[in-house]
Amino acid sequence: MNHIGYETELGQCICGDSLKELEKLEDGSVNLVVTSPPFALQRKKEYGNEEQNNYVDWLCRFGEIVYKKLREDGSFVIDIGGAYKKGEPSYSLYQFKVLIKMCDVIGFKLAQPFYWHNPSALPSPIEWVNKRKLRAKTSVNTVWWFCKNPKLCKADVTKVLTPYSERMQKLIKNPDEFVKEDNVLRPSGHMLNKASWSKNNGGAIPPNMLQFPNSESNSQYLRYCKKLNVKGHPARFPAALPEFFIKFLTDEGDLVVDIFGGSNTTGQTAEKLLRKWKSFELSKEYVASSVFRFSENEKAAQSYYEEIMSDGWITIGDGQQSLFCDYNLNAR
Structure with missing residues (x-):
């Protein structure tokens, strides 16, 4: 095993380039790819984000490989936030350009657009909202649900009734x-x-406007980050978001993949829902800290983290205590 990262009973979190790791998967083997890529923001973030001018082509390179790896009844779900153009209070169309290229060039079908409303979102962008008071705060992300074949695409809305x-x-x-x-x-x-x-x-039947607050403050992941003096990933999405689509679009035993793993919220959610999963993340620090989600205690968390930071690979045992502790899928 040459990978850096860890594995659980059902999945693997791998430190690596998603373009390369995706290619290793068998064509037509993935049931669902659900992810939240770095957004095309003007201000550079520590977790990495592409310039707006290059963003559409950059993200669609991943989409081309995802298309090959998905089953005919599979889905590709992207949470993609908005941004403003540089130097002016006009909204960028980049997420809509992604939508058009994914469909017109790569061949995906838009099964349905979803929208995620985060009622706890802070006012942004600062220049146009906080300082000049010219715009309302942005609190809704677009969530594109793509499929290869809309007539075959696996989906069951009765699994996500409200x-x-x-x-x-x-x-x-x-x-x-x-x-x-x-x-x-x-x-x-x-x-x-x-x-x-x-x-x-x-x-x-739920609407396609999903309302989940993104206000995690005392999860096991954040507690261990604080106790071990490790900086957590700054752009996590709530577990409720991947949970909705995993339940809606897959069955137990299906394979769920996140190509921008971050703190591995998707992997933890998939494990809890008894789906197989793979999570790819380029940053070794984020991979190492994401193991806190699966650690049975602080001592294990520190040991796992240090081993991964030393380019190691961790196998977390089959005991369910470590996999499910301090995690409530019903929490919102």
């Missing part, structure tokens, strides 16, 4: 109080009848 509202629960319990007439055609074109509206389907 809890019914209080009013809907009352309607299901006693439809006569809410539906006075049966089989009434609404102005929207929907037929309103008691039988269909009062049926309990286990939850409501």
Whole structure:
């Protein structure tokens, strides 16, 4: 094993160039690639981000390989945030240019656009929002859900139903109080009848606007980073985001890949959901600290971290204590 990183019972986090690591995978073997690449921001970030002028071609190089590695029923999900053009308060179109090239050049189909609203987002960009007060803060990312074949693409929305509202629960319990007439055609074109509206389907179909706060503050990952004086990854997405798409688009035992692993939120989520997974991350420091998500205690966390930083490879045992400790998929 020449890799730097670690493996668990179901997956591997590998320090390496995703372009090279992706090529090692068998064509048509991946069920889902879900990732959040570095955004095309004007200000350079420590985790690395491409210039806006080069960004579309750069990201689509990964898309070309992902297309080959996906199964015919597989999906490619990209969380991609917005940015402003340099020196002026006008919005860049780079994420939409990515969308067009992925579809028109590489061959993906846009299964459906999603949008992630982070209600805890801080006001940005600073120049146009905080200082000059010319724009509202940006709190919504585009999330492109691509597939190879929309007729074959694996998806089951019943796996990601949302809890019914209080009013809907009352309607299901006693439809006569809410539906006075049966089989009434609404102005929207929907037929309103008691039988269909009062049926309990286990939850409501979710919208394509996903609202998850990105306000992690006391997770095991961050606690160990603080205790061991290790700087955590500054641009993590909440576990709820990959969780939604992993549940929606895969089954247990399927292979989930993250090509910009960061702190390996996707890998931890996939492991908890009993999916096989691979996570690729170019930074050795981020790979090493991401092992905190799978460490059973502080001593193990420090040992794993030091071994990976020394170019080592860690095999985390089959004990489930280390894999699942301090992690709640239902937490929002």
